Amino acid sequence: MKLVVLGLSLSSSWGNGHATTFRGLLGEFATRGHDILFLERDVPWYASQRDLADPDYCRLSFYSDLKDLERWQGEIARADAVMVGSYVPQGVDVGRFVQQTARGVTAFYDIDTPVTLAKFARGDFEYLSPELIPGFDVYLSFTGGPTLRFIERELGSPGARALYCQADPAIYRPLDVPSRWDLSYLGTWSEDRQPTVEKLLCAAARALPERRFCVAGPLYPGDIEWPANVERIEHVPPAEHPDFYAASRFTLNVTRADMIAAGWSPSVRLFEAAMCGCPVISDVWDGLDQLFEPGREILLARTTEDVVAALEGIAPAQARAIGEAARVRALAEHTSAVRAGELERHLEEAMVGKHTAALAGEGWTEA
Structure with a gap:
């Protein structure tokens, strides 16, 4: 199929998790024989930090504003499927343009579902508004579980489906390198995550100098006071x-607070670290045990003491076994x-649904 994607970024992984998600997903989607055009808003903070030009x-093209996006009106109209991602600048206008232009299936890919729903509750429609949701043939969500039914029943989506983040095993694999840290954390700063970073990493660092x-x-x-034994990498x-x-x-x-509240919202770092064979210590939320088995494939921590116990009490062989599992x-x-x-399956199902609805609207019935 011909797929057009309008996403936050493919070219730059700086300060966002969208780029690596799109790279892995679309790279494999192309391997399945599909043709892809990725349209990215050209913004200075990504333009100066591009690590995939x-x-x-796929074809990667940039547009400067909504007027400039009209250059791709023909491609959007002719595509078999058009997918708009979360956090796209002026996303409401972009989504409306896509729904008015596309003749094929339209999808919204929400890499930030709990954040989106929390924004809705505050009347914040930064990149998506509730009235657009029924106009997307399928709502693809980084969050599964009960949230999918909510999106269908309360927000009117014709079909909400989980499409979790992922990692590429060709890139994320075990390597034999010298050990530098007993416990690391890789993630962009966010205000609601920082208290957990403080509790599960900084406090553990102070307890284990x-x-x-x-x-x-x-x-x-810049005003965070890191313990002396915590290395910072920008x-x-x-x-x-x-x-x-x-x-x-x-x-x-x-995990961010909104995602803990929703549950079933795995971070990409879970899958990246797992594929590298690095044992993960995670905060706790509903649905995590459906992805990895606690105690055998992942370690859970609610307190500083839980982290200290893992670092001090788990032998190297046991840690390697957890990482390998x-x-x-x-x-x-x-x-x-x-x-x-x-x-591919979700888009094809949406195509069938759209075709069936069109036949019904014309008074046809399928044999």
Whole structure:
């Protein structure tokens, strides 16, 4: 099929998790024989931090504003499917333009579903508004579980489907590198995650001054007082993520408050670390046990003491066994190839539904 994607970014992974998600998903989608055009708003903060200028699996083009987007009106109209992502600048106007222009299936890909719904509750329609949702043939969500039924029943989506994040095993794999940290955390700063980072990493670092810790990611305020044994790294490019996880005895997963409330909202770092064989210590939320088995494939922590107990009490062989078990699970269920197959199935089902509805509207019945 011909697929047009309007997403936050494909060209730059700086300060967002969208780019790596799109890269893995669309790379495998192209491998399945599909033609892809990715349209990205040209903004200075990504233009100055681009780490993928010319992907070999799709066409990547930039538009400067809504008027400039009209240059691709023909491609959008002729596409078999058009997918708009969350956090696209002026996303409401972009979504409306797509729904008015596209003749094929339209999809909204929400990489931030709990954030979107929390924004709705506040009357904040930054990149999506409720009245647009019934106009998308399928709502693809980073969050599964009960949230999908809510999107259908309360917001009027014709079909809400989980399309979780994923990782590419060709990139994320175990590496033999020297250990640098006992516990690491890789994530962009967010105000609602920082208290958990403080509790599960910084407090553990203060309790274990002989251990080594690391927090990597951009946008952390300069007034945070990091313990002396916590190394700060401003940005780790995606190509260096496997080395980062390989250098970590354990890595931490911290989830945003809205995603904890919704449940069933895995972060990409879960799957990236798992495929690298790095054992994960995670905060706790509904649905996590459906993705990895606690105690065997992942470790759960509610308190600083839980983290300290893991770092002090789990032998290296046991830690490696946990990491390897998670890797086996991730390779079976959470690869980019698996997600590309799911995307293909969801779009094809939406095409069938759209075709059936059109026939019904014309008074036809299918044999």
